[in-house]
Amino acid sequence: MEDPPRDPPPLTVTRLLARGLTLRCPLCGGGGLFRHWFTIVDRCPRCAFRLERVEGHWLGALGMNTIVSFAVVLAATIVAFMLTYPDGSVTVAVTVIVAIAVVVPLAFYPVSKTLWSAIDLAMTPLEPEDDVDPRWIPTSHHHER
16 A cells, blocks of 8 residues: 555545546546446445445436437438538438447446545545545645645
8 A cells, every 4th residue: 555645635626627637636636446347345445434434425426427428329310411501411310320329338337436425525534434544635625625
C-alpha cells in the first residue's frame, strides 16, 4: 500500500470529477478499482474508501449511464438523419445507431461507477462511518469550491 501524501490535496469538485472520469478513487486518486470491466471492488485498495456508501448507491450510476447512452444515440440519430436524407441508406444508418446503442452503455459502465462515486462524495462529505484511512483525508473537512 502506498504511503499517503503529507497533506492530501483538497477535494475540489474538479478534482473529484477528474478522478471519476479516469476510473480513479475519488478520495485518494488511486487506481485498481476494477477486477474486471464489470466488477468493481468494494473498497479502494489504497485508502479503503467504500465505493458503494449506501444501499442503492448504484442507481445514480445506472441513471447517469442511461442518460449518456440516450444522448449519444439521439446525437447519432440526428447525424444519421442529416447524412441520409433524402436519398441515403436507412439500413446503414439504423445499423450504426443500433451498434452505438449497444456499445456506449457497455463502454461507459465503469466510468459511470467511478464518476457517480465522485459525485456522491462531492454531495455527501466523508462521515466517520465511512471508515477510510484517515491519512488520506484532506485537512479541510469541507469541500472547496
